[in-house]
Amino acid sequence: MKKIPVTEITDGMVLAQAVTGSNGNVLIGQGTVLKSSMSGRLSGWGVPSVFVESEDSQTEAPVTQPSSALARESLDNIFKGRLANSAMRAIYKAILKHRGFDDAAS
Amino acid sequence: MPRPEKLDQLIEHLGELPTLPIVIQKINALLSNPRTTAAEVGQAIASDQAIAAKIIRLVNSALYGFPGRISTITHAIVILGFSTVKNVILTTAILSRLDPKKSVHGFDMMGLWKHSVATGSLARLIASEIGFKGKEEAFVGGLLHDLGKVVHALYLPESFVQVVNNAHDKHILFHESEMELHGVTHVDIGTWVSEKWNLPNDLSSVISLHHNPTKAGNHTLLVSIVHLADILARALEAGNPGDQTIPIMDLEAWSMLGLTEEQLVRILERSQAEIEQASIFLTVND
Numbered sequence: 001m002k003k004i005p006v007t008e009i010t011d012g013m014v015l016a017q018a019v020t021g022s023n024g025n026v027l028i029g030q031g032t033v034l035k036s037s038m039s040g041r042l043s044g045w046g047v048p049s050v051f052v053e054s055e056d057s058q059t060e061a062p063v064t065q066p067s068s069a070l071a072r073e074s075l076d077n078i079f080k081g082r083l084a085n086s087a088m089r090a091i092y093k094a095i096l097k098h099r100g101f102d103d104a105a106s
Numbered sequence: 107m108p109r110p111e112k113l114d115q116l117i118e119h120l121g122e123l124p125t126l127p128i129v130i131q132k133i134n135a136l137l138s139n140p141r142t143t144a145a146e147v148g149q150a151i152a153s154d155q156a157i158a159a160k161i162i163r164l165v166n167s168a169l170y171g172f173p174g175r176i177s178t179i180t181h182a183i184v185i186l187g188f189s190t191v192k193n194v195i196l197t198t199a200i201l202s203r204l205d206p207k208k209s210v211h212g213f214d215m216m217g218l219w220k221h222s223v224a225t226g227s228l229a230r231l232i233a234s235e236i237g238f239k240g241k242e243e244a245f246v247g248g249l250l251h252d253l254g255k256v257v258h259a260l261y262l263p264e265s266f267v268q269v270v271n272n273a274h275d276k277h278i279l280f281h282e283s284e285m286e287l288h289g290v291t292h293v294d295i296g297t298w299v300s301e302k303w304n305l306p307n308d309l310s311s312v313i314s315l316h317h318n319p320t321k322a323g324n325h326t327l328l329v330s331i332v333h334l335a336d337i338l339a340r341a342l343e344a345g346n347p348g349d350q351t352i353p354i355m356d357l358e359a360w361s362m363l364g365l366t367e368e369q370l371v372r373i374l375e376r377s378q379a380e381i382e383q384a385s386i387f388l389t390v391n392d
Binding site: 037040041074079086090091092094095 | 212213214270271274275277337338340341342343350351352354355356357360367370371374375
């Protein structure tokens with residue numbers, strides 16, 4: 001079993017641990033065969049990573065990207081195509097500052 | 107405004123929407139009379155003990171600043187004022203019918219409620235920051251702005267999940283996905299529910315116009331506050347509004363609010379604590 005960010009899901013991976021909602025209800029059951037197209041849906045549900053079956057006996061393989069980079073990617077994805085609007089730029093800048101991303105001053 | 111034909115079709119499938127508790131009708135009538143006393147409101151609510159107990163628990167939460175010190179509804183009105191208690195009563199009545207703990211297969215319903223609580227909390231903070239008097243109306247407006255989504259998800263879960271999945275797959279806004287699939291949006295459904303439940307005008311304006319705040323007439327400032335709060339909640343990735351992108355801020359509303367960067371950052375900094383405290387509304391039926 002290894003933990004991967006949802007952006008790295010590829011077709012045919014098998015879910016090793018059920019994905020549950022905030023109140024514990026099962027959203028996707030253990031053993032489900034995943035498709036890469038599910039990653040958008042999962043991150044929309046607020047699920048940043050999943051556990052998938054792995055032939056590699058080493059568990060808990062390190063996540064390849066640091067979490068701050070993932071967080072930034074997710075934020076930029078939300079604001080994609082929105083920054084032509086001056087208010088959205090001001091909001092984006094305030095969010096960067098609030099979340100401590102280092103280019104906030106630029 | 108005539109109801110879109112497609113909404114009629116959707117409503118037909120929604121089935122029976124529950125009615126609000128009778129006590130809320132009495133309270134609305136009492137509260138529209140300026141001569142009503144706190145004791146009269148207290149007596150009216152006491153006729154529905156289940157609702158009364160929930161209200162007492164909420165007004166004794168950290169959110170209202172007097173935790174554990176309020177023993178009766180009358181006492182709550184004296185300490186917190188009519189406006190605050192009125193909004194707690196209204197919210198309790200609505201949440202008693204749309205339980206936040208109810209799950210929907212294939213969708214993280216609690217995530218939608220978390221988005222709602224975050225929007226309410228941010229709306230309250232924005233209202234405080236700009237000195238808007240209706241802070242509690244802003245909170246309730248934010249908490250219930252997506253009433254149409256909640257009703258759609260609970261009463262027509264399969265069609266709701268289709269909208270969510272379509273929005274994610276195409277990276278479009280929830281209401282764009284609704285238009286593509288059903289030709290009606292959560293705003294239409296929410297407007298229908300507000301009429302059916304006879305919700306106060308300011309709240310129904312928020313529900314109907316949170317994507318078009320400057321069309322809200324007398325309620326433009328309130329609706330603009332919730333419009334921005336919705337955007338900030340998405341930018342903070344607090345909860346799950348059902349899509350992964352963000353509505354564009356209405357520039358007229360933005361300049362009306364007139365927030366500086368410093369104010370905006372202050373609102374964001376205070377938001378986490380405020381959201382945590384306001385989450386008590388999600389356990390109202392426990």
